[in-house]
Amino acid sequence: MDRFWSVLIGYIFGNFLFAMIVGQVFLKINPTEYGSKNPGTANMGAVFGKKWGILTCLGDLLKSLIALFIVYFAFPAHINIAYTGLGLILGHCFPFWNHFKGGKGVAVAAQVAVFYDWKAGFATLLVALVLTAIMQNLTIPPLVFILLFSIFVLTKNTEAGIIFLIITAIMAFTFRKDIVDFIHGDGKKVDILYSLKKKLGIKVQ
Template identity: 60%
Template sequence: MFRVYSLLIGYFFGNFLFAMIVGKFLLHKDPTKYGSKNPGTANIGAVFGKKFGIITCFGDLAKTLIALIIVYFLFKGNRQAEAACGLGVILGHSFPWWNHFNGGKGVAVSAMWMVFFDWRAGLIALIIGLILVIIMKNLTIPPLVYMIGFSVYVWINFGWQCGFIFLLATLVMCFKFRKDIVDFFEGNGKRVDVLTTIKKKIGKKAS
């Protein structure tokens, strides 16, 4: 039963879509009607500016951390409970009941979940993801790659139950990214050149 309770706790906190909260209270706009129409960090940042994107990201990171900490203390660091909680946050974030099950894609949530579960492996996975973003100039494939890799790592080191839960979360993210995945393989994916953006900022500051 502890897995069910952990999943429900995670789902409850996952329902707090900070893209919608930022949109309502700070922007007074509905982010699902702008840009990609996805209520997530990337769309908020792209349409309304990086400041609001950062606020959204920190909010999603915080809700994930709070849910995981609660479960950690409730079930005394039980690894399967932490895994189930993370899956719950992903589900709540991706399919929030109050927003007609229309949510985000879970990138920030998955990042916090991985680092909380195993901070060393989690950070390595995120660094690999960042390198892939720089090389591929794409924001769709890297998070899926690091989630698959981390899932395999968890399966090997923490047991198949935890690894399977992480793989389920990866499948949820794949479903949410399904259109972006198709666009990527058809050559129509949105390109994001991180290095060029950084160089431009450095150039502006230097001038």
């Protein structure tokens, strides 16, 4: 039963889409009507500015952290963290109140991975960051991150590894259109090095 409650708690908290909260409370808009129409960090940042994208990301990280801590204290077995992560991803990507149309779960997955194993979580996130800088793409790096993390966990705990592989599959499903665009060379370019150099006042070509 611990696993069931862990998934349920995760799903309930996952339903709090902070893109919708930020959009409706602060901007008085519905973010699903703008840009890519995805209620997530990337779309909020791209359409309404970095401040709102960061606020959305922080909110999604916070909701995930709260759910994880509740389960951590209520059901101490470490495997329950993975199940909470599964619930969070399901709730975030398929919220029942929004016709099961939600975000893509990148921030949520990152929080869950770091909470489950902070060393492996940060290591795989670093790989994703480097890939993002090289590929100038926001589709493939997050999937590589969660896949690498899942494989690592699988070598330590089969059950947890399978749960994280399911999370990977869910994220791949939410990114399906972006994957097709990337394959056809139509993926959106994001040059994070350009942005960083600009912030530091370094001349860019």
